Amino acid sequence: MAYQRTGFGEDMKLQTVPNAGAVFGANAPIGLGGLGGSPDGPLNIVHVFWIAGMSCDGCSIAATAATNPSVEDLLLGRIPNLPKVVLHHPVLNPGAGTELMRPMKAAVNGELGAPYVVVLEGSVPDDQAFPTDDGYFSAMGGGGFDPDTETDQPNRVTDWLWKLAPGAAAYVAIGTCATWGGIPAAAGNITGSMSLMDYLGKDYRSALGVPVVNVPGCSPVGDNFIDVVQAVLLFLQGIAPLPKFDDLGRPAWLFTETVHRHCPKAGYYEEGVFAEEPGDNQCLVEIGCWGPVVQCNIVERGAINHMGGCMVAGAACIGCTMPGFPDKYSPFYKAPPGSAISGGMSKMYGGAIRRLRRLSMRKLNREPLWDKTGEVPSPWAEKHKKPTGTDKTMSFFYKKLQYNNSVNQAKRNKKQPIPQSRDILSQKGL
Amino acid sequence: MCFKNLPIEFDSAGNATLKPGAADPYLYTETPVQTPIEDDPEKMRELLERNGHVRRVDFDPVTRVAGALAFHTVVDLDNREVLETASMATLFRGYEIILQGRDPRDAIFISSRACGVCGGVHANASALAIEMAFGISPPPMGVVARNLLQAIEYLYDHPIHLSLLAGPDFSEPAMRDTNPEIWEKALSTRVKGRATHGYEFMSEIMTDLTPLTGKLYLEGLHYTRVAREAYVLIGGKFPHPQTVVPGGVSTTIDTSDLNEIMLRMVQYFDYGRKTIAIWNDICDFFYEVNPKYRDIGTRPKSMLEPGQWDDPYAYDGTYENADDWARERWAPPGVIVDGELVTTSVKMLNAGVEEFVEHAFYEEWVGTTGGPSGSYPFPTDPSGNPLSPYHPWNKQTIPKPGGTSWKEKYSWSTAPRWDRQAMETGAYARIWAAAQAPEFSHARFIEPTGKSLKVDLPKAELPNDLVEWKVPETWGAFERNRGRAYCIMYTAAIAYDNLLIAYDLLRKGGPDARMSVPYKVPKDHRIGVGLWSAGRGYLTHHLEMDNGVLENYQILTPSTWMASPKDPFGNPGPYEEAVMATPLLENYEKPEDFKGIDVLRALRSFDPCMPCTTHIHTDERTISREVVTCACGAEGNHAH
């Protein structure tokens, strides 16, 4: 592997050991998982090669957070009708070194004997621009790719990526680095990093004819990724419909909507109420939220196990799922220019709407019984506001519209007798 | 006097000054590394004649660690010893260059993406560096929210290491394959922790450590999620939190957030007790089977912890008061050299740091700027303490990808040293520094005794309320793992303490309960440093800004310290040193049987985390197109 010898005879080379890192035994099953699985479908086994390029490993970590389903659900064969899934993952693999690289080498050389999917996390550096063996920005495994000869230098990740491409059943880019280049490809980078699509080119199709599938996010929602894996596998087994992807290869059912549309603060936006400082509860657009123009489902799906999500916790959106991330959203914590127009309009229109709604709410916060008795039996407030003249007029017209062509519940309520045991404690003299 | 090797002494008032007399106080002469065995015909001949079982054993990649680590060894299988080691970081992304020339407000979210295993720590360290430069600090609730985020994060981080990464090396299939005689013994060895974890025999624990099918493995995976659920309630997402902002956090906290966090946090009181019992039993069992297991991964007890979890009323964001507010932390700073706590000053910790690149894919920069005696940007820190030209604030790195050679350059990790010594860092260093802290301000659940650290959390379902980690006599892989297990409890105590403070602040309301302070990006020349640890230990972000733009941004991470290649003084990095000292206790007869489990146990005990280890710390001024031999161009070269 990684070693430039100053060079004297081949006979003076140290021998290696064949099973270094195979602590689960030379004959142990390779990879992780491959348990259970359905013998019936068109597929009964699929290998997943997880490769990290210019990555922070955050996508791997995000994937281990998935619960719907979880990684172990897939690997243990807990879901009926799915094939056996064998994962080859640098962070999770039981064996080390050649143990991990052997099946990948077999796949490169067409000797795996089973279909495989490649998952790339991290962007792709411009390492192919270096002469071979003259350095790298990202490497994994050593010894070259040829089954018969060994080389002395680290194997570049970029070599693995192109060599695995033609034979892959599918190629999935997970996370914004792999899908759109992300931070390693941001302004000022010196590694020439790019996305998987940029690297493989626009004509790439997998062995099954599928272009690169993109599951973006920095870091992505783990459930989004495993959901896509499950959807594709169920389709291949002839159970679920063909999953729909948008024109950039994103799963359409996850990434069509903007995050703003499902944001818990969207109502604030509509009523024109905005947070002034981080930590305020209202819409975050003025402290730098790009949600209205960002395709992301994190507030709807939750970050983990349906919990959290950026705005749910009070965080502004910086567009981390988008091809323009990060430079097109920089500087962070500054209101996007577009928000001056839309936010300004919503302040005008939303301000009026908000006032009307507060009026309605004063009425809606009262039981019909209290309307009749004119009293609110709650000591939580010292004095409860009585309906004003405006309230009464509003309410009159409101009821007219509301009950038009239907039954007037207000009238019926007027006829209800006041319960006799109302205010029981004072009746009992307590 | 904490420095033995650096040219720094202290005057009668305790101020650090340069030793007088030396023209080039930081100058050194490089000690070349020993010629690699395979490059030395004499040595090779001798070895091959002596026995046929000297082998090159490479682990590329080392799996069950985060990120890209490859490890080279030459082993003598007959004498069961390691003859040569080289630790290689095999990824470089250049985050610091990407940060240069940016609005400083971008730094938190961009640097957070340096590491996806514990991204939140970078967000916090970056926020501290920015706050120092901007001259602001968060209101108490902002500090408490950050503390909560970081403490909760470790409740995910420690279990992921112990269960998913390190645990499998002690599992039934690994034991059967590498040391079947020990597995036999485990079948009949009763363990002490039964009342806590429920296992009667060692073998049952080993069976349940098995990847994917073992109960302890799956339970660990589950607990990595419980903590992350709590995290995203106030962080928005994980691993890259979306709520850390300059001057505080943008989190909206209400009582139900705190209640939901509490519900999850308290589950770790019992999980922590159980994990401690498991790892105590593992250590006891192996030490009993063969005392040489104490030597797996052993090296000097020299380690660093810059501290973390600020006191909400002490932290003021200034460098001037850094020693004071850092000592008020739940994890106080400390430098331990050969088992002795030599300083608790973060400024001395900072002043002792240097980075060397003789064996990394970068070019020397000090020589190109006039030598150590020549002028360099920061001869002292803002308080007047001497800094080396090799200090991160002065660092100008010139990346130079190239072929790998054990004698020359073989890693993308630099070689950081403190007082010119290799240091390790991590969860165990954190409790070690806390256990020996001369003063400790947060005694509600945690009590340092000098020789141990006691954690006394409310009872959940299990007995054994008080747990006590004792400063270990011997140091190696097993003690690292044991220390990490205790850290679940220690961190749960910090999380719980901060949660109670958050409730209290919520109750009181007022300005202390605000989440952030307003600020303006300053336009003059400023520097800052975020001295705030990660789960795996030492972390600093050093920045320099002018005109509202970042001029220099440097991240120094725990695994850079530990995965480091050799230094110019001829000393190996901690991984290299620890593996060199590892006896090969694996059961093998022929080279074909050898798997290297003891080497892997030694490596994994450090909890390597490579993603953020490998980036460059650079000054834009020195990057030129010529040094980047690829055609990608060095766009970092634009002027500002």
Ligand code: SF4
């Ligand atoms: S916080 Fe962002 S996503 Fe939510 S409503 Fe406001 S602008 Fe839209």
Ligand code: SF4
């Ligand atoms: S809401 Fe924005 S910042 Fe949050 S995950 Fe979605 S795209 Fe990223």
